[in-house]
Amino acid sequence: MRGHDRINACLPDELIVEILRRLGDKPSRDACSLVCKRWLALERPRRTTLRVGATGSPDVFINLLSRRFSNVRHVHIDERLSISLPVPLGRKRRSSHTTVSSLNLCGLEKNGSEDVGLETYSLSDGGLIAIGQGFPKLEKLSLIWCSNVSSAGLISLAQQCGFLKCLDLQGCYVGDQGLAAVGQSCKQLEDLNLRFCEGLTDIGLVELAIGCAKSLKSLGIAACAKITDVSLEAVGLHCKSLEMLSLDSEFMHNKGVLAVAQGCPSLRILKLQCINVTDEALQAVGSSCLSLELLALYSFQRFTDKGLHAIGIGCKKLKDLTLSDCYFLSDKGLEAIAAGCKELIHLEVNGCHNIGTLGLEFIGKSCPRLTELALLYCQRIGDNALLEIGRGCEFLQSLELVDCSNIGDEAICSIARGCRNLKKLHIRRCYEIGNKGIVAIGENCKSLTDLSLRFCDRVGDEALVAIGECSSLQYLNVSGCHQIGDAGIIAIARGCPQLTFLDVSVLQDIVLSHCRQITDVGISHLVRSCSLLESCHMVYCPGVTSSGVATVVSTCPNIKKLLVEKWKVSQRTTRRAGSIISYLCVDL
Template sequence: MRGRDWINQILPDELILDIFRHLESKSSRDACALVCKRWLRLERLSRLTLRIGASGCPDVFIKLLARRFVNVRNVFVDERLSISLPVPLGRRRGTDHSVISALKIHSLAETNGLEDNETESYCLSDAGLAAVATGFSKLEKLSLIWCSNVTHVGLRSIAEKCIFLKSLDLQGCYVGDQGLAAVGEFSKQLEDLNLRFCEGLTDAGLIKLVDGSGKTLKSISLAACAKVTDTSLEAVGSHCRSLESLSLDSECIHDKGVLAVAQGCPQLKVLKLQCVNVTDGALQGVGTCCLSLELLALYSFQIFTDKSLYAIGKGCKRLKSLTLNDCTFLSDKGLEAVAVGCTGLTYLEVNGCHNIGTYGLESIARSCTHLSELALLYCQRIGNFALSEIGKGCKFLQALHLVDCASIGDEAICSIARGCCNLKRLHIRRCYEVGNKGIIAVGENCKFLTDLSLRFCDRVGDEALVAIGEGCSLHHLNVSGCHQIGDDGIIAIARGCPELSYLDVSVLQDLGDMAMVELGEGCPLLRDIVLSHCRQITDVGLSYIANRCTLLETSHMVYCPGITAAGVATVITSCTNIKKVLVEKWKVSPRTKRRAGSIISYLCDLGDMALVELSEGMSLDDGYCDVALSSNNK
């Protein structure tokens, strides 16, 4: 019967709550909360996670949120994230007047253009942390990223009241030894601990923590803690028998500390080391004692040799993931030892290890037949034959990353394409010998490919993209700096890849509006587009993207002389889901700024080469964030 509310009369609260918990997106849950007061109340009960950025007054926000979302288990506070608050400042019934006052102060500062370093910085304090402890007594995960005003006083409040705490992330916080001692005293279920960039920490604090909570700890991360030495790791080895993951980045750690962990933590599965004073002796101890090791990542090791990899290959038979980054003295023989001993290897990254060449990779191809992801970065000595062997031996390869590998060309890519038909992700950057022939082979053979990146590959042109469009259904495509690509190639992608969601065509001088029209027609799921430095694209082409791609969330269009303030305004008004727009400041009209100032980022006073370098190293998510406060139950 029309107008009859059957759902609220029949369904109990428990069933509606269960339905809310199965909703995948925050927008869907928000929509449900607007149906009626009952659904609003129940939806608030279903929220398990809060994410908070730097806001006008985070302490006040937390008190308000604690009253509304009483079942929250996970709280993430990241003070690197900041935007203007797109909310009306008028008084609403039932709204805390102190919150309105805080919002008005913050908004007034931004309106006057004083938000950057000229007004008082609003940071989470010990009072806010006490509000977290009081309001979220069921808290299991707490993340405080660069919360500079939090001290041991606030952390003690958390430790005393949140007895179910399992995960604590204090990256960039100056909590000191007293705070960690309190955590060790009260948090008897703690499993994950991140202390990266906690500069005030010393051995005394970490020892007290592991003495109290060591029995349950499974993961520890340490970086740039200059006063944490081998003494702390000896305590970890003595108390943390269940430790499974250890990440260390320190100049103060030596063989003694790493050996203590290796000998005292038999369940260690993940080990990441960037410790310049650790030598072969420590890694040999890991190979002897850590028989359950599955992931090993070694960064910037200048004083250990193939002896370490011999020990790993001999003892760590369960190793699945190996990362070797800037390890100068490793050679093909060490990599061969790992290949022979760790035949279950599925992930391999070799970055800047200049003594590893073709022979080492051939060993991987012969022995590690289950390899699913391979990354070769700045490997000048690895040639085509190595990848040809990978194509023959590693039939399960799904992802290949190549960066600045000057000896790798079309022959290698053809071999990969023919042998690794399950390839889903192919990323190639500045490999100047790779051209149309190799990419055409990929389009003809790799039907499952969804992610293709060909950044600054000068020999790749339209012919290659035509083959990709005919043979693959891409979701992500990056062809920035591929100067031979024009309208024909992008049109082929638009017609052949209707599920495309990410596109980077920056620095393509011959790309014009016709390609934009086809993208608007053929790619309705497009969410992120980078058009920077495309001189032939105008407001006309941009309008087709804005009007047809209704899901668009981010758009970069710096140094596009054909795009004017009118084009920018079209994107802002037409794309209701837009979250990020990167553009020159002079192209934003006062009206557009008033309407969407919080989602606009400016890139100005940079030369062309600076932009090129930026586009090479920056993704859409690097350095820009538009969510100050949100909540979900993931």
């Protein structure tokens, strides 16, 4: 009966809380919290995560949040982000969108006024103090590019948040005293990110390594000019439980990496971009880090196949290998990996110009569990490499090829025949790949969900007609494929009902007829990507309304002809583009 609250009169708090607990996604919880003030009060304590954009007056803002959400465990503050409100809070409504900081939200909510400045501020030490006082149960804190925080705020936070397990200080100019305080107070810290923390030196990191010796498992360092091998030696000496190290530094040498390799036997993930590290360091990793599962090497100019040979001999559990711009690696290095790392699942080779067909053949013959393969700017790798991958890697699900000029249709046909579980295929500027290879993919890989064929100018309608048989396709990018026309796009529209993204950027003419699955949403995505569209026939598409027609007219600056049913054209669209609109003879 209207006016009677039967739910709240019957349901106890415990049952409502249990209902809220069973709601899996945030939008559902948000919706339920709006039922009434009682449900809102019961839902708020269940919130454990807060994400905040650019902030100002953090004391006010954080205190407000801490009063409303008492059980927060994770706080993410990213100064690169701002908050956009479609309708600003306050007494008046404005027609345009306004970007405001978190401070503005607090001020507007408190004062009910729109006369608050829109300048974006940065989190200060006062904000860190407020976080420490307001969220004593905090376990994870991310401060991304919060350039105004310093050691003073970090010291206060560390003293208040003894349960902290994860700390991300990317781009924060904190000093050694703050980092040392974290080591002294946060004995459960497991994950520490110090990327672009230019104010730190060895002093702070050494103190943290000593303080968090038993707990630290993950450490990331990048562009910290004053952090040297001394810090890594301390990590290797004290942090025996370290599992992940990500290191990007021009100032690290073999000494630091050797210390970590020899002192951290549990190391599972190692990412290195250090131009002064040589084979000696990788040999130590191969002999000491027997649990290594992921190895990523970027821009190495001072190590050779000797390093990969040691990895292949010692790291039998390696599953993920990335080699980027490592100029002195050759097929022998990949042969060693193939021979020793039988559990390899992911392989990326990027710009390693001495690695050729033979190296990939070894992988195809010896790594049957491979599921992801990316070959970028590999001019020396030819068809025989993927022929062997097709024969030996039946579980392959993802293949990416960029600027591989010697790979053609025969290679793609082999992948299609041998890797029928393929779900993702990205090809860019591989000019020897044409219709034959893509047709084979369409005929054999029925689980394909993600296909990108950018600037493959030998691919045309025949290929897309075959791909149209892949009913699970969700993502398609064929920008730069000049031979694709109406027949190919129509086949995709008819055969791929789950398609959510389509990029045909260079397409000029399109015909959509009797496409019952296409709606205004799909039209919107289509025309946003087709900046060169000149002609569009869009008839007998019941899901397209006058809104979709208006979208085509307003989004395509080069449109010269639009054929559509007359009843779908509003008066406003007629006034705006009547000269280019042609009407279907029969009104539906």
